[in-house]
Amino acid sequence: MSPFELPADPDPVGMSEARLEETKNWIERQTGEGPYGCLIVRHGSLVAEWYGGSFSARSLFEIGSIRKSFNSALIGIGIQEGIVDLNARAADWWSDLVALSGDRADDAITLHQLASAVSGWLTPDSPGTVFRYSNAAFTAAERVVARMYGLPGDEIAPEVVKRFKIPLGMHSWNVYHFAREFTSEPGNPGLKLAIDSNLRDLVKWGFVWLNRGVWDDEELIPGDYVELATHQVNPDVPDAYYGYDWFVNAGQSLWPDAPPDTFGAFGHGGPRAMFVIPSLDIVVSYNDAHELSKWVNGPDNPTNRAIGLLVDAVQHL
Numbered sequence: 001m002s003p004f005e006l007p008a009d010p011d012p013v014g015m016s017e018a019r020l021e022e023t024k025n026w027i028e029r030q031t032g033e034g035p036y037g038c039l040i041v042r043h044g045s046l047v048a049e050w051y052g053g054s055f056s057a058r059s060l061f062e063i064g065s066i067r068k069s070f071n072s073a074l075i076g077i078g079i080q081e082g083i084v085d086l087n088a089r090a091a092d093w094w095s096d097l098v099a100l101s102g103d104r105a106d107d108a109i110t111l112h113q114l115a116s117a118v119s120g121w122l123t124p125d126s127p128g129t130v131f132r133y134s135n136a137a138f139t140a141a142e143r144v145v146a147r148m149y150g151l152p153g154d155e156i157a158p159e160v161v162k163r164f165k166i167p168l169g170m171h172s173w174n175v176y177h178f179a180r181e182f183t184s185e186p187g188n189p190g191l192k193l194a195i196d197s198n199l200r201d202l203v204k205w206g207f208v209w210l211n212r213g214v215w216d217d218e219e220l221i222p223g224d225y226v227e228l229a230t231h232q233v234n235p236d237v238p239d240a241y242y243g244y245d246w247f248v249n250a251g252q253s254l255w256p257d258a259p260p261d262t263f264g265a266f267g268h269g270g271p272r273a274m275f276v277i278p279s280l281d282i283v284v285s286y287n288d289a290h291e292l293s294k295w296v297n298g299p300d301n302p303t304n305r306a307i308g309l310l311v312d313a314v315q316h317l
Contacts, residue, residue, distance in 0.1 A: 057199070075225070173197050
């Protein structure tokens with residue numbers, strides 16, 4: 001059984017029920033009459049589960065760019081198993097990388113750079129110099145990882161099913177790849193991984209990362225890699241508040257009201273999101289909260305406000 005199959009009272013896990021109600025009311029003001037869902041887990045207990053409009057616990061949604069965290073997990077496992085090398089040149093595994101861009105400089109791009117958004121692929125940027133969030137580059141990283149694993153069709157979906165869906169008992173998950181070929185356009189994500197999930201199963205995935213890769217006493221992702229991937233991996237690149245497929249709050253630069261160890265992933269520009277706060281032992285996932293899509297850094301963006309309200313619920317018991 002999941003450690004949060006049944007809701008718990010907020011007070012025993014150190015959260016103010018009154019402050020949580022304020023958080024719920026604020027989210028509902030942002031979403032209006034639109035559908036939304038939000039789950040909050042602390043100390044392994046489900047302390048809040050809210051739905052509005054037509055959205056419910058049974059509702060499935062495509063998680064968008066949260067999918068990138070699954071390739072990150074495969075990278076960590078592959079490093080431990082000796083089949084993945086973050087410093088490997090991506091073109092040595094997938095020669096189309098250079099063929100598509102037509103830029104011989106891209107021959108130097110590494111898996112590290114693709115997975116941490118500093119590759120410069122399909123842009124004028126030199127590899128390793130500029131942080132630029134690129135769906136195409138992230139899917140290229142999936143291709144490279146698939147080849148390092150020796151997966152048929154360059155698709156990581158079957159490995160995600162084997163390594164994560166089955167051990168976690170994620171019955172709602174539909175794991176597949178978009179049927180779209182790469183082009184030389186940087187906005188084309190190509191044959192990217194996609195996952196349909198309900199909120200309860202998605203928040204379990206966040207709990208695995210909170211718990212340093214462990215679920216039900218089984219290590220699904222190496223703990224030292226979880227630590228690496230959820231912290232800044234390119235501190236010398238300006239504005240690269242990013243690990244391996246996770247945004248990170250180093251120096252509280254993205255979300256000033258959140259602890260500096262907060263990390264998150266966001267789909268479709270922000271309305272589908274999951275963030276983890278290890279120092280507070282909290283995982284949050286929400287969906288279709290369209291007014292929360294302005295997740296860019298700064299004190300006034302809605303994502304910062306949402307996280308700040310949760311921190312307030314911990315601090316004001």
